[in-house]
Amino acid sequence: MTRWGMVIDTDRCTGCEACVVACSAENNVPTVGEDDAAMGRAMHWLRIERVVEGEFPDTRVRFVPVLCQHCGAAPCEPVCPVYATYHNDEGLNAMVYSRCVGTRFCANNCPYTVRTFNWRKPAWPEPLDRQLNPDVSVRPAGVMEKCTFCVQRIHDARHEADADERELRDGDVSPACAQSCPTQAIAFGDLADPESRVSRLARSRRAFQLLDDLGTAPGVVYRRGGLDLEETVMGELPLPGAADD
């Protein structure tokens, strides 16, 4: 049984937001324009959270890409009155857009606030619509949406594997965000396979999960705050904090 998951290395992430645009391009995520954006209606499926601490000149910034965590115990699922958001047997929290009636209950109950709603009919004035991905449905007004782990790519990879009469291999599936990341901060794969890249990365001492104390069993693992290598190339850099004191 597959359990799709993602590992994001925040030590690698530079906050360049290439992944954000890649996701919008891949998944026909609409833009909403200035007025709606000012109201908090921008629809990115993936956002870069900033953690800013300290005032000039001691400011530290950390970037944390936040997308749907594809929770193993997803709080968004039981509250949906029509099963429009549900769990599939590969660990994805999936959306059936055509079933969604737009109550936005799921969004309230998502502790990561990653679900976005089509407040209006999305628009791609010609010829912008020529860019739309034919593998991903365009969502109508009144419907909830969010990161799907690029499920269309999972299907594609599986079809290709089937055509070649082989099993899916680790690395066959690369969601748009992971694909484009200049620093390769995002890895994707099967967490149920202990040998997969994501499983290996997730076993790091640096691994943590967002709001894991809520018991949502996220399918996204983050890494931060240190080096896996014991030996650095150049030896110890004296801690600036210590030196300053």
Added chain:
Amino acid sequence: MTEMAAGTAPAHHDPEASLLEVARPRPLLLVGSAVTGLLVVLLFVLWGYQAKEGLGVAGINRPVFWGIYIVNFVFWIGISHAGTLISAILRVVHAEWRRPLTRCAEAVTVFALMVGGLFPLIHMGRPWLFYWLLPYPNYRGLVPNFRSPLVWDVAAITAYLIGSSLYLLLPMIPDLAMLRDRSSDRGGVRYRLYRLLALGWRGTPLQWAALERGIGILAVAVIPVAVSVHTIVSWDFAMTMTPGWNSTIFGPYFVVGAIYSGIAVLLLAMAILRRGLHLEHVLTDKTFDNLGRLCLAMTLIWGYFTFAEHLTTWYAGDAASDSVHHALMSGRFGNLFWLMIFLNVIVPFALLVTRRGRRPLGAAIAAIGIVIGMWLERLLIVVPSLSKPRLPGLDGSYWPSPVELGIMLGSAGLFVFLYFVFVQVFPIVSIWEVREGREHKAVAAGQRATELARAGGGTV
């Protein structure tokens, strides 16, 4: 059959007969109906516009996905507890003073439910698909998700609407029969309406017995339904893991709040009807005094719940709830929160604690405060929690759009419109029950006189 047959008592001297006169069109009410009717048109035009344009015309956003549509939903469902619950409880405990106010209260319930029930539909992204929340048979075998509190809502509100409508109609039958029988225009619409709704009432002992039994059963049955309705409404919030919502107290807290706001609207409606329809002899100061006492009790209970809710949140101080709590107490919502406390606790307490304050004017002022305060309470439950998501990057703000405000105004218009129309067609005071009360009193007085006479040896 004579018209008298419909009533309970001979009509030689009928003090309640004037009440029948109440149920007729009046210039002021007609104007009121027209004005509120326009508001109803506004409601549906705006809703149509919203359905066409999408919910973008409202002020809701991410992360404040729910706005005043839900606030109004909770508010009106709360108001609906005025009637059925109060009248049922008072009936069950045989509180004599209930008699003049039951009808008025039951009508509030039914209309508030109708208006409240509209809001989840208005709130939906795709309201035309509302029936997907119902378990109707279909060949694909699709069913709604019975784990979702929203589906519980649908069930509870439907049950409550049916129950409370019956509870309004059933005790009205004898009055309707009286109206039917007094109707001079036998071919008119009114006559036919009364005839239809009177269900062939003849006032036979068998019918009376059945009616009494029916009302008795309904009164008992409707209490748990009403309690469950607002409990389930509270579970739309309490079942989630949203900070500030996930609270065990929410069920009873919502029920208490509902009864509280219900009583307030009832007091207000009574005060207005009393003045407008000259019902001073029926809706007496005594009625207001009694209801005012009940209201005062609710003030204290509601205040206690509010205190308990916020104290525990503050004391535990977990980060996520704390940020909501902070926004409520001193942050962005601080002003509204303390205004709510002022309107819901300080003003009603100060007024209702004195006998003078419980007279119609004082009670009406307190009631206005409570209605606004309870609306604020709903707002302060819905919005602050959503505006403070757990992760630090998003932050919410919300201001209702003109469309939302227009729809809210329209919904209030719809409520008043329905009420105005009702008042002009149906007796707003339960004639037979008042009469029954007077007779009971007379009988009791007679009995007491007899007893006294017996005891005193014929001094009377």
Added chain:
Amino acid sequence: MPLHRRDLFKASGAALGVALLEGCARPEPVYIEQPLERSTVPPGASLWRTTMCGQCEAGCGIKVRTVDGNAKKIEGNREHPTSRGGVCALGHSALQGLYDPDRVTMPLRRTSPRAAGAASGAGAFAPASWEEALRAVGGAIAAARDASPARIAAVTGDDGVAGAIWSRLLLALGAPALVLDEPFDRLVERSAAHRVFGVAVAPSYDLERADMVLGFGAAFLDRWRSPVAYARALAEMRARGGRFVHAEPRLSLTAAAADLWLPVRSGTEGVLARALAGVVLAAGRASEEGAARYQQLFPVTPPDLETAARTCDVALARLETTARALLAAERPVAVAGGAAALSRDGLASVAAGQALNLLFGVVGRPGGVTVEGGVDWLAALAPGAAEPEPLAALRRRLEAREVDVLLVADADPLHRAPAGWRLDELVRGVPLVVAITSALDDTALEADWVLPAQVDLERFVVTGAHPAVATAGGGPVLSVGRAAVDPLGEARHPAEVALALAAGQEQLSTPVSWQGIQEAVVEALGGDTRFVASPRESRRAIDGGARAGFLVAAAPAPSAGDSSMGGEAFREPGGTGDDDASQPAASLRLVPFESIKAGDGRGANRPWLQELPDPLAPVMWASWVELSPRDAATIGVQTGDWVRLRVAGSSADAATLEMGCIVSLSARPGTVAAPLGHGHHDYGRYARGRGANLMGLVHDEQVEGCDAPALLDVRVFVERLARPPRKLAVYGRGLGDSEHLPRGWGAHESAPPARSADTRPAAAAPAGTEGTEGGSR
């Protein structure tokens, strides 16, 4: 207007009717075009086209997914040696540049006169045919050529094949040199490299194999030179334990990624570099040869760290830490440019940064700096043509009223030039202005003819004069690719317009007659033995390259430059321009930067980028200023308010700009940072009137010894706008207000491992040691 009851009924009836009947309306029939020619690709099937991203000079390798001839998605080419599968936000957005609903798809002729404030936008133009356009423009060129060929000017931003073809045309016409509208900081960098390394190309850096990177103003993770390749290289370097210390006035993405940020005062990067050089020299860590060359460039004794700390306004302890780490490093590399280049002292500053590499002994070494040009397109295709001139040269020619015909291709000088140059007024005085562009940019709005240009996805593309340098293989990498999609409308390659114009001219002194761009590339590459063994191999090499997306030079080692060239000493960088005493009171220093959202301005017509919240100041659909909490409090503004910037020290009619405001914890007090590339007059519906063009505040400040404007030497007054024009779209909470942090989020929190603290050390300094920029408020 009296409103009748009937009208009211009609109105409400109409509203209801519209609402109810919308769903029932019978839509206009849509006829689906059937392609006449059978394509070999089945309908609906994906075809991935390997090519190069042309959105910036980096030339990353990409693959474009096309379905039924439409471009759907851009992905990185994993095989590409420098970008290695990465694509940046701007690169992705090329799709929306391609399919911009307001793209110029046919030639446009101006119908209303050019004048300030005259009808602008698409309304000022009428469609025309290419024949008409070429006849008119060709005629004007012929006339100018007969009268005085010196009065013909051409500007382009393309320093590759197309630029060379334009140069060839100018040469054949007898016109002066081409004007190259290149990034101003790159001009400074090239000038510095010319004297430091003897080669006038912007250096490339092999960050991956370094063990310490020292940044001087160059925000190479944001938008500088090759952000994708550098981001990857830096990540790999740091995964292996390397260190990164970055000096820049603003906390850019690059500064945010650094182990240690040195928040220097604008324009003082050079002083810092000099002081560090002093440390290296004193420690005897420099090779003799390197030290000699260095001292030839900077003969003065370097300042000590204390002086640098004072001049740069950075805690001495921080500089000492940097110095210690530097001495501990085996292969440090210094990267200089960007913000460091664009102050009055920019040339010396950048040179001081570049020259550190001489001391480190890493020039031409793995993990070091490389100065090697790509194919010399100009020499190959336009032998004898003069080197292109900087944009300032155009200004001088226009001021002297020496231009009758102005051809602008792949460039928007009117957007990018400082307002103080008054290029718009000057251009209005030119009898014939032709803009070859894909969108109605600021230059096109002043043109008599706007000719539709293909965007890079529609072109045969190849890297320009600044090739990417592979981190692994050594030699320069040439990205190359064929068109991914057919051109929209009647768009043409600008260089083909040059060829067409040449074909229309009688008796050119030298023929300008390639069959197309690709032929010119074949010819040019044939002469470059680094890529092709012999000219005969050229075509095959290019075919192979276009299939793979790149060509790697066979040259074994990266070039170390030419130490026999240049070497002229630099003036000692002194951190000019911040003599606070002479500054008008209460003014703030402007810190312009290129954001990931708009780049140099080309990204402004893409809704994805407009709606992308900047990662540090999460504004959407507008430009903004970043103010420190202190300055914000003085001015009386909060995040989301609007401010007016007015150039300090100039007259009452001084330029002003209005922008939204973000209060940023990381902003240096005394400065006001703002992104470039916004404030287009038109540029399509998504860009029109959005934000403000910072160049509007730049007057005549010059980088000393270089033809580039000193953008960082501008001071402005900032005042609160009482009536904001509209609500500033800020994503989420804005910057710097993290009320509660979930577990594991705190930067100071050492989450799981013992060593967690040392990758992201807390850069704490003793309170009070670090002052503020200018301290003038």
